[in-house]
Amino acid sequence: MINKRKRLTSFCTANLIKKSKETHPLTWRLNKEGNAILLNEYIQKDGYNAVKRTLNKLSPNEVITKIKESGLKGRGGAGFITGIKWSLTNEKSLLLCNADEMEPNTYKDRLFLEQEPHLLIEGMIIAAYANNSKKGYIFIRGEYIDAINIINVAIKEARKKKFLGKNILNSEFSFDICVHSGAGRYICGEETALINSLEGHRANPRRKPPFPGQIGAWGKPTVINNVETFCNIPAIINYGLNWYQNLCLPGSEDYGTKLMGCSGKVKNPGLWEFPMGITAREIFEDFAGGMINGYKLKAWQPGGSSTGILLPKHLQVKMCSNGIRKLGTRIGTASLLAIDDTINIVSLLKNIEKFFYRESCGWCTPCREGLPWIVNILKNLENNKGKYKDLDILIDLTNQLTNGKTFCALAPGAIEPLRSAIKYFRIDFDKLMV
Ligand SMILES: Cc1cc2nc3c(=O)[nH]c(=O)nc-3n(C[C@H](O)[C@H](O)[C@H](O)COP(=O)(O)O)c2cc1C
Ligand code: SF4
Incomplete structure (x- = not known):
């Protein structure tokens, strides 16, 4: 089943620029065909080194401190600092990965799920170790059928090689992951509605506080992060804080890189990994190629349907939280939508x-x-x-x-x-x- 169908997301291989693990930690492993990177290839390409390093050299608290100091912000939309979230969580937590991804015009998590499933698993193992979790769930949008198949194959592979299960790599640490497919509702992406849905209840959000870190799924402290957030973790462990913090462009208060997309009537719609702080104009003109002949850009949205509508004159804005905030909206999922002049x-x-x-x-x-x-x-x-x-x-x-x-x-x-x-x-x- 896997690798046979040309995937929609394969257009995102971004062969426009030379990629390396130092400059494109999230996507350097991808191939042009858009095939899933399964275990052997993942290991050949540095895969699971961060798990080995973590289990051999770091205590759970040291991992939390590293992630906190890196300044990594959640990539699910709200932008909360990941290490702070982890440090506020009570001991013995459950780990949840939010793969609901139903924001219209957003398809970044799908890329990781379909093409780099082991990167997500590796990030989750490290997060589980830091947060003392034995059990993790990936709550995945029901329509992502290929992604569900691929992630299940990858989990089986990881169990076979002892990256998941009891006594991971012969350490004291045990952790396993269960995939739960949702019924395809946008509200299931809201973290507490997701928890209700996972427990088998109607997907209504819960009152906060208590936050999931205190009382989450089945009454247990629960750490919940977005797919892309977990995918950032292995490289931070492998290459360190300085490297991570220097990846972004000057002026950005967000560190690292991020998947950003552009769609609508543009010449080359796609999804690319960019340093935080790249301008929307560079994405729109240099990577998406500008508008198809005969169409003019009338307006655009920076990060999904729940973000504000902006004008062409705003394209010089930096794609990072502080840049976009100045225009009164949010970076959201960083998937630009070009709205052309034929649209009412x-x-x-x-x-x-x-x-x-x-x-x-x-x-x-x-x-x-x-x-x-x-x-x-x-x-x-x-x-x-x-x-x-x-x-x-x-x-x-x-x-x-x-x-x-x-x-x-x-x-x-x-x-x-x-x-x-x-x-x-x-x-x-x-x-x-x-
Ligand atoms: C209506 C609604 C839908 C959401 N959908 C998603 C989603 O599909 N994926 C996601 O990661 N976060 C989504 N969020 C944000 C989550 O509630 C939560 O902030 C996020 O999963 C935390 O992960 P992070 O800290 O790694 O970003 C949604 C929030 C709201 C209010
Ligand atoms: S809780 Fe209220 S704001 Fe949130 S989706 Fe339900 S009805 Fe809408």
């Missing part, structure tokens, strides 16, 4: 909000009632049935669905593109109202 902004927003309305878990009133209301208004505007007060109501709703007013961050994410679209394209809304 109101229709685009209607589609985006429809996605969030469908994926809302319905637990809290502002989100459950507010999102369908937004969709209805946008639908009416799109069909030239807009009313004079519609824009005021939309603006009011964007103020009602902000952080702190809803139970989780789904609704605040949902209104981010709407708020920015009204800011930059108000005229498109105004002309549709009677």
Whole structure:
């Protein structure tokens, strides 16, 4: 099954630039065909050296200190410092990998799952050792069927060679991983909804605090990280803090590299590993090749559908949290979407909000009632049935669905593109109202 089908993600091999393990720690092992790197090839390419180093030379606390000092931030969207999360977790935890990846226009975790499954497993083993976990789960989006098959094959291979299971590499440390496929809901990516879903309950987010690090899955302290976050760990252990912190470009407050994508009507859509702090213009022009002839860039989103809409003049921004924050939005999953001049902004927003309305878990009133209301208004505007007060109501709703007013961050994410679209394209809304 594995390696036969040309994978969608194979376009991301980024053969535009010469890669090495020092410059591209996440992707240097990839091949042009997009085939999975299975155990033998992974070991030939330095695989599991970081696990050996960890088990032979480091205590769990030393690993946590290293990861904390590296400044690695979670790659799941919220950007929390990984080592701090680990240091706040009570002893004897469960380890969860968030591979739900349902943010529209986002496919970075899929690359690791389909092509570098052992990199994820290696990162999880080191995290488990640091956090005193015996059991780990990969909660994976149900539609990622190839990824589920591949990661299961890799787990079996790792068990055979004693990288997983009892007394890993004849050490005192034991750890194993179970793959759990979700039913394909965006809300399952929210960490506490994921925990509910894993336990077999309805995927509603839980109240925080207590945070998963204190009381998580089945009442146990639980460390939860994104796929890409785990994939950063082995190289930090192998090459050290200085190297890691020098990977980013000047001006970036985030260290290391990151998978970043670009899609839409561009000449060369793709996914690449870049140093934090590269400009959006470089990604858009030098790597994605700019717009296909006949299309003009009208707007863009920096990191998935829950991030704000920006203008072409903003392309000089640095792709890192501090850079994008200055424009009032978030780096999110760093998957740029080029919105071309044939696209009606109101229709685009209607589609985006429809996605969030469908994926809302319905637990809290502002989100459950507010999102369908937004969709209805946008639908009416799109069909030239807009009313004079519609824009005021939309603006009011964007103020009602902000952080702190809803139970989780789904609704605040949902209104981010709407708020920015009204800011930059108000005229498109105004002309549709009677
Ligand atoms: C609605 C919603 C969906 C989310 N989806 C994902 C997801 O698919 N993958 C992910 O890693 N984090 C997702 N998150 C963020 C997680 O709640 C959590 O912050 C993350 O898994 C922590 O990992 P990190 O610290 O390594 O980034 C989502 C958050 C929200 C509010
Ligand atoms: S904001 Fe939406 S998704 Fe989050 S708890 Fe409330 S209803 Fe559910």
